[in-house]
Amino acid sequence: MxxxxxxxxxxxxxxxxxxxxxxxxxxxxxxxxxxxxxxxxxxxxxxxxxxxxxxxxxxxxxxxxxxxxxxxxxxxxxxxxxxxxxxxxxxxxxxxxxxxxxxxxxxxxxxxxxxxxxxxxxxxxxxxxxTRPRGSQLGAWASSQSQVIPDRAALDDAYRAVAERFADVDQIPPPPHWxxxxxxxxxxxxxxxxxxxxxxxxxxxxxxxxxxxxxxxxx
The missing domain is CATH 2.30.110.10 (Electron Transport, Fmn-binding Protein; Chain A)
Structure with a gap:
């Protein structure tokens, strides 16, 4: 500028x-x-x-x-x-x-x-x-932000596991670390x-x- x-x-x-x-x-x-x-x-x-x-x-x-x-x-x-x-x-x-x-x-x-x-x-x-979209809420649980991960598959697997965990939960709470x-x-x-x-x-x-x-x- x-x-x-x-x-x-x-x-x-x-x-x-x-x-x-x-x-x-x-x-x-x-x-x-x-x-x-x-x-x-x-x-x-x-x-x-x-x-x-x-x-x-x-x-x-x-x-x-x-x-x-x-x-x-x-x-x-x-x-x-x-x-x-x-x-x-x-x-x-x-x-x-x-x-x-x-x-x-x-x-x-x-x-x-x-x-x-x-x-x-x-x-x-x-x-x-x-107020966040459900996908963003799940992402906050799935991602160990800034930490080294082996590959994209590990992140996708973590997301699927979290989605299954909260499948029957209407309102997902924020993670304690977020x-x-x-x-x-x-x-x-x-x-x-x-x-x-x-x-x-x-x-x-x-x-x-x-x-x-x-x-x-x-x-």
Whole structure:
């Protein structure tokens, strides 16, 4: 997202590079600003506006990243779901700091979040799990996410075994090793592409006293 590549005409009309992001346009808090931009991304429309890159690191500080779907957000943070035994789940437990990046390339926008990770309440996990398609529910039981498996057949066999196990169960419960993670922001940066690489970067940052400040970063 350099701002140097010409945008399609449709995008230039709605998100012109000289539109920018000014302090006077910024909402009073990060949540309201994110809600505005997320609504823009949905209306654009982007194919999966809730896709985000989740970065975690192990206890030694070795990082890893992957694309995950955001499943909820509120003033307390951003929520996604995973197998707690997966790489991201294990790293979040060992080093409870993470980053999120929403790469809304066609709009020349991105949102970058950094904050602490915590498990959500089990009741919230159960409520969300109940809304998932049955196949996804079975998959959560069948897959030992991020673990080495011998071949595809092993995964398919595990899925069939789980399907048989829950064949007579109307509502499959979430596995004990599966649930939600919430990233509570310490900072949320809103990046708007501009021409000549003079992008707008406005950040909400929580201070050590617990209040929030806004600051402009050089591009």
């Amino acid at each position: 350099t701002g140097d590549t010409p945008a399609p005409a449709a995008m230039r009309n709605e998100y012109a590079a000289d539109q920018g992001l000014s302090e006077t346009d910024l909402a009073a808090d990060w949540y309201t600003q994110f809600d505005r931009w997320f609504a823009d991304a949905v209306a654009f429309p982007l194919p999966e506006p809730n896709a985000m890159i989740v970065g975690t690191a192990d206890a030694a500080g070795r990082p890893s990243g992957r694309t995950v779907l955001l499943k909820g957000y509120d003033p307390d943070g951003f929520v996604f779901f995973t197998n707690y035994g997966s790489r991201k789940g294990a790293e979040a437990a060992a080093n409870p700091w993470a980053s999120l990046v929403f790469p809304w390339f066609p709009m020349q926008r991105q949102v970058v979040v950094a904050g602490r990770v915590e498990r959500i309440d089990r009741a919230e996990t159960e409520a969300y799990f109940a 649930g939600g993670l919430r990233v509570r922001p310490a900072s949320v940066e809103f990046w708007q592409g501009r021409v000549g690489r003079l992008h707008d970067r406005l950040r909400f940052r929580r201070t050590e006293h617990g209040d929030w400040v806004t600051e402009r970063l050089a591009p």
